[in-house]
Structure formats: C-alpha cells, structure tokens
Amino acid sequence: MGESDEQLAERLARQAGQILLDLRARGDLDGKALGKAGDEQANAMLCRELRAARPGDALLSEEEKDNVARCAQSRVWIVDPLDGTREYGEGRSDWAVHVALAIDGIATVGAVALPGLGLTLTSGAPPALQPANNPPKMLVSRTRPAAEAVFVAERIGAELLAMGSAGAKAMAVVLGQADIYLHTGGQYEWDNCAPVAVAQAAGLHVSRADGAPLRYNNRDTYLPDLLICRKELADEVLRVAGEYRPAS
Structure with a gap:
C-alpha cells in the first residue's frame, strides 16, 4: 500500500x-x-x-x-x-x-x-493543545505589524509577539507559544493552506478576519486576511476586529 x-x-x-x-x-x-x-x-x-x-x-x-x-x-x-x-x-x-x-x-x-x-x-497527528497564555499572546509580523492586529491586541489586553513567516506564526499558536494570529496584510493560498489544515486538525479556530470560511483553489489566489486562534477567544477577536476603522 x-x-x-x-x-x-x-x-x-x-x-x-x-x-x-x-x-x-x-x-x-x-x-x-x-x-x-x-x-x-x-x-x-x-x-x-x-x-x-x-x-x-x-x-x-x-x-x-x-x-x-x-x-x-x-x-x-x-x-x-x-x-x-x-x-x-x-x-x-x-x-x-x-x-x-x-x-x-x-x-x-x-x-x-x-x-x-x-x-x-501535520494535520494527521497534530499536537495536543497546551493551556492558554494569560494574558493572551498575539503574533504580528516582525517587519510590518498590521495596525488592525495592534488595535485588537490593545483592546483585548493581549501581549504582542513579533515573528517571521506565516507558517512559523501559525504553528506558534498550534504549539501553545501564542494564542492568536490575526493577519490583515494580504497573503496567497500557499502562505496559509498548510498551516490552516494543521491548525484545524489541532482544534483551533480558523477563518477570514470577518469570520467567513477560508476557501482554496480559487482562480485568484490572493487571500486578504486570516485568523487562527484558540476557539474560546474567537468571538471576542472577531468582534473587536470588526470595530477597527483605518485612520483616514
């Protein structure tokens, strides 16, 4: 076989x-x-x-x-x-x-x-979820932290952690090193399809930043935003993210 x-x-x-x-x-x-x-x-x-x-x-x-x-x-x-x-x-x-x-x-x-x-x-054998961090830890880009993520972190009292690649950030949530990965700066399907599959299998919440489901194999491979977080934090993160208004 x-x-x-x-x-x-x-x-x-x-x-x-x-x-x-x-x-x-x-x-x-x-x-x-x-x-x-x-x-x-x-x-x-x-x-x-x-x-x-x-x-x-x-x-x-x-x-x-x-x-x-x-x-x-x-x-x-x-x-x-x-x-x-x-x-x-x-x-x-x-x-x-x-x-x-x-x-x-x-x-x-x-x-x-x-x-x-x-x-x-892997999605086939994801690690067991670790206890949540208190206060929650939220991942942002080490080179260009998104204003929306910073806004959400301030509103929910999360500690910001800067890290490199999308995969490294997503897996930090899977491993319990952080609790929230909210990205609103735009990615492509290859940036998050594998991390999303692993995060889902590990029992985490995965969605677009407005709570919509993530869909792959689209003609246009651009994905504007992503949320991977512990399920118990998802409703609050989505609510606060929906209140964000960019500075004019």
Whole structure:
C-alpha cells in the first residue's frame, strides 16, 4: 500500500526542509541569493515528487507558473517551498515549508516543516493543545505589524509577539507559544493552506478576519486576511476586529 496523503505531505515537507538546511550550511550563499536558490531547489523537488506520486492531482506552487485549469479539479496540492525567505536568508529559525492538499476548496491535509527548530507539524497527528497564555499572546509580523492586529491586541489586553513567516506564526499558536494570529496584510493560498489544515486538525479556530470560511483553489489566489486562534477567544477577536476603522 502506498503513502497516504498525510504521509506524503509530511515526507515532502521534511525533505524540502533538509534541502534548505543543507544549502544554508554550505555557506557559499547568503541573503537574497540564498533565499532564491533555496526556493528553486526545494520547489523543484516538491513539484517533481508530487507529480510522480499523485499524477491525477492539480498543483499550485508559489514558484511555478499557475495553470487555472486546476480550478476544475477536486484535489489540488498547494505548496510553499520556502515561507519566510527573509528569515531563512538571515540565518533565523522562524521560516517554514508548506505542503497542503485542498479538496473541493477545503484545506484538508497539511504539513508544516519548521526545519530551523527540527519540527514538522501535520494535520494527521497534530499536537495536543497546551493551556492558554494569560494574558493572551498575539503574533504580528516582525517587519510590518498590521495596525488592525495592534488595535485588537490593545483592546483585548493581549501581549504582542513579533515573528517571521506565516507558517512559523501559525504553528506558534498550534504549539501553545501564542494564542492568536490575526493577519490583515494580504497573503496567497500557499502562505496559509498548510498551516490552516494543521491548525484545524489541532482544534483551533480558523477563518477570514470577518469570520467567513477560508476557501482554496480559487482562480485568484490572493487571500486578504486570516485568523487562527484558540476557539474560546474567537468571538471576542472577531468582534473587536470588526470595530477597527483605518485612520483616514
């Protein structure tokens, strides 16, 4: 019997992560050049292996030319070979590899490798939720914290934590290092499909910032916003986020 979808996603996320670690350890590239080479090498492996293992499925990758014919298919693999290129190039640990399978628009299978931490989290075997932090901890971008997230944190008394990639932030909530990840600066499907699949499986709330469900395999792959948080905080976060009004 062959690999399950969950096993395939986990194996490929781990392998891509190892490619990226090995490339960085060579030491002959750094910064943007390292990020570009890492993206290319990890993506080539992921796309080759997915097409070989699941030839009947569609594929959407940040690093591949999109074919909108995928929209007519039920199953589409959505991958980000290197989420957090800046952090990877800077030698940090808060970057990730995303391998996800969306079925009929739903993030169904996901693996998020955090190679810098030696971890791979999956929808097939998510970790048990840890006790909530008190006060709650809320994740924001380390380079451009969203004004809406800062507003919500102030209103609910949350402590802000700055972190790199989307996958690293989402997995920090899964691991109990934080409680809320609200992103309103825009992402693409490959930025959050795998993290959403893992977060859902772990028992967290996932939605758009207005509470609407997240849908994948759209013709337009842009996703304006995202909320991943503990279920007991979701109603309050959504209410307060709805009160935010940008400064004119």
